[in-house]
Amino acid sequence: MSKQDHLYEKTIASQSIYEGRIIKLKVDDVLLPNGNTAKREIVNHPGAVAVLALTDDNKLVAVRQFRKPLEQTIVEIPAGKLEAGEEPLTCAMRELEEETGYVASHYEPLSAFYTSPGFADELLHVFVATGLTKGESKPDEDEFVDTLELTLEEARELHKNGEIRDAKTVVALFAWENKLLREQLKG
Known part of the structure; x- marks a missing residue:
C-alpha cells in the first residue's frame, strides 16, 4: 500500500x-x-505544447490571438495541441513555425504541467527555443494571429495590463526572467 x-x-x-x-x-x-x-x-485532452522562443537579441516571440472563451484578444507564446502519437518536441517545432514562421536550431525542455487538474487531464509541455531563423508563418485555416517580438519589459507591461493572462505564457515569462537573472549572477 x-x-x-x-x-x-x-x-x-x-x-x-x-x-x-x-x-x-x-x-x-x-x-x-x-x-x-x-x-x-x-x-x-490530448495534451499540448508551448514554446518560449527567444531571438538572438533576447526578445520573446509571441502571438496576439482572439480567444472565444474569453471574448477578447490576448498575447501568448506559440502553442498547440498534440496530434495522436506525436512527440512533444515535434509538435513544438511544428507549432512555432506554423504560428510565427520562426524555425529554431535548438530546443530545450523547460517544464511540463497539468493546466487544470481539478477537471482536465491536459498535460502541457513547454520548450525553450533559440537559434531562431525567420520564415513564413503557415497558420491553420481557422487560426488568425499577429506575431510580436517583445522585450522582457514589454512583456511585463502586457502582463501588468492584462493582455498576457494565460498560465503557459505567465509561467514562460517567469522562467525567462529567472533565466536572465541566473545569467546576470554568473556573468
Missing part, C-alpha cells in the same frame, strides 16, 4: 457526455476514501 492510497477515488461508473475535435467530456461516479460517492466532471 502506498502512502497516497487513502486519497484514491475509485471510478464506479462513467458516462460520455461529448466528444469533439479537441476534447472529450465525461462524468464519472467515484467512490470516495470515506465510503461516500461523488460525481466528477472530466475533460479529456
